[in-house]
Amino acid sequence: MSSKIIKELQTLIEEKVITIEVANKIEAYYDSKNIPQNNRLLTVFGVLGSLLVGLGIILVLAHNWDQFSRSIKSILAFLPLVIGQIVVGYSLLKKKSKTWLESSGVFLFFSVGSCISLISQIYNIPGNFNTFIVSWVLLCLPLIYLIKSKGVLLLTIVFSTIYAISLGYGFSDGKEIPWMYLLILSLIIPKYYTLIKKESAKNVTVILNWLIPLSFILVFGTFLSLNHKFEILIYIFLLGLIYNIGHLNIFKQIRLSKNGYKIIGSVGLVIVLLITSSKDFWSNSFNISTLKIKEIIIVSLLLISTLVILIKNDTFLNFNVKKVFLVSPVLMLCVFLMHYLNDLLPAISLNIFILALGISVIKRGVDTSNFVFLNYGLLIITSLIVTRFFDTDLTFVVRGLLFILVGVGFFASNYLMVKKSKKKN
Numbered sequence: 159m160s161s162k163i164i165k166e167l168q169t170l171i172e173e174k175v176i177t178i179e180v181a182n183k184i185e186a187y188y189d190s191k192n193i194p195q196n197n198r199l200l201t202v203f204g205v206l207g208s209l210l211v212g213l214g215i216i217l218v219l220a221h222n223w224d225q226f227s228r229s230i231k232s233i234l235a236f237l238p239l240v241i242g243q244i245v246v247g248y249s250l251l252k253k254k255s256k257t258w259l260e261s262s263g264v265f266l267f268f269s270v271g272s273c274i275s276l277i278s279q280i281y282n283i284p285g286n287f288n289t290f291i292v293s294w295v296l297l298c299l300p301l302i303y304l305i306k307s308k309g310v311l312l313l314t315i316v317f318s319t320i321y322a323i324s325l326g327y328g329f330s331d332g333k334e335i336p337w338m339y340l341l342i343l344s345l346i347i348p349k350y351y352t353l354i355k356k357e358s359a360k361n362v363t364v365i366l367n368w369l370i371p372l373s374f375i376l377v378f379g380t381f382l383s384l385n386h387k388f389e390i391l392i393y394i395f396l397l398g399l400i401y402n403i404g405h406l407n408i409f410k411q412i413r414l415s416k417n418g419y420k421i422i423g424s425v426g427l428v429i430v431l432l433i434t435s436s437k438d439f440w441s442n443s444f445n446i447s448t449l450k451i452k453e454i455i456i457v458s459l460l461l462i463s464t465l466v467i468l469i470k471n472d473t474f475l476n477f478n479v480k481k482v483f484l485v486s487p488v489l490m491l492c493v494f495l496m497h498y499l500n501d502l503l504p505a506i507s508l509n510i511f512i513l514a515l516g517i518s519v520i521k522r523g524v525d526t527s528n529f530v531f532l533n534y535g536l537l538i539i540t541s542l543i544v545t546r547f548f549d550t551d552l553t554f555v556v557r558g559l560l561f562i563l564v565g566v567g568f569f570a571s572n573y574l575m576v577k578k579s580k581k582k583n
Contacts, residue, residue: 241265270298287324372422375393395464435509482514482518
């Protein structure tokens with residue numbers, strides 16, 4: 159806290175405007191908010207330093223590895239692990255700074271991984287890449303709570319995602335459902351929730367707001383085993399849920415750029431809705447009998463979760479054009495049932511819905527004088543026109559005129575917005 163504020167507090171105490179207890183609370187508040195930039199840089203460089211030291215040790219050992227005996231190899235394999243544990247223990251006992259804790263935590267994380275791989279190689283212990291990754295992550299997961307390491311938290315999500323993709327899509331061995339990914343994710347959610355509640359503006363929390371939904375979208379396909387059309391429809395339910403999560407009260411104080419749930423959910427929904435808006439997509443009826451119990455449970459959970467959030471946020475009671483995105487999963491369910499009556503109805507309904515999405519975003523941009531929303535809405539409508547360019551029988555003249563109109567629309571709307579902004583100022 160600055161010396162100026164401290165002097166002001168002392169003056170207020172002397173003038174009996176505030177009590178000493180209140181002054182202490184104010185001082186503590188500013189101390190918690192004003193974290194020195196140097197400390198942040200020190201933490202970042204400390205973590206990077208730990209990574210470089212770990213990589214350096216691995217390279218040195220790798221160069222001379224074949225010359226060592228088995229016992230020496232075993233000692234060298236455990237040495238970084240022992241050093242990492244000692245440094246972490248020292249940091250905890252001496253109550254060292256966050257830089258110490260983060261650096262030692264990251265060093266210990268990679269020490270565990272190197273120790274497992276080296277011992278497996280030295281003694282020819284059977285195993286595979288997926289088993290190695292999940293064992294490594296689970297062994298290091300307690301560090302997230304023990305030393306409150308955010309670096310280890312990020313690494314846990316990244317490596318668990320690698321494990322799930324490798325196992326679920328069959329990149330290394332046979333294809334299996336990565337159930338351990340869900341277990342790991344459930345174990346880190348309490349820590350993530352705490353960060354959102356207490357440190358929502360911090361960079362690590364912002365990264366997590368993007369990393370977690372991206373991770374789940376990448377892994378989600380590993381839990382499905384249907385034809386691609388059914389899977390695309392199910393992804394709409396997932397993306398709708400992610401978008402609705404971004405509208406929970408816990409995220410209301412976060413800026414849009416820091417809310418990965420809203421942006422990823424919104425962009426993902428537009429892309430998938432555009433894919434499903436073609437009449438060819440609905441040309442063959444979907445055979446519900448091909449759905450397995452697993453997929454039915456997944457869809458049910460996604461829809462129930464979305465409905466709970468919609469009800470919690472009073473979306474249906476206070477519905478307006480700005481909330482069109484929120485009801486996308488409910489609309490898709492209606493569209494899916496519609497296609498059993500007529501193949502053209504879903505395509506027509508989705509084209510109208512995407513147009514409504516674009517208009518709603520444009521309206522929001524105009525109402526708030528926000529160029530991002532304005533151009534995003536125009537981009538949605540342009541994308542709809544482009545996709546219809548390939549599956550309609552319009553002449554090139556008509557298509558050309560449509561593109562000209564869209565281009566003029568982009569220019570005119572932005573020009574009018576600039577004029578409106580100037581008038582306000």
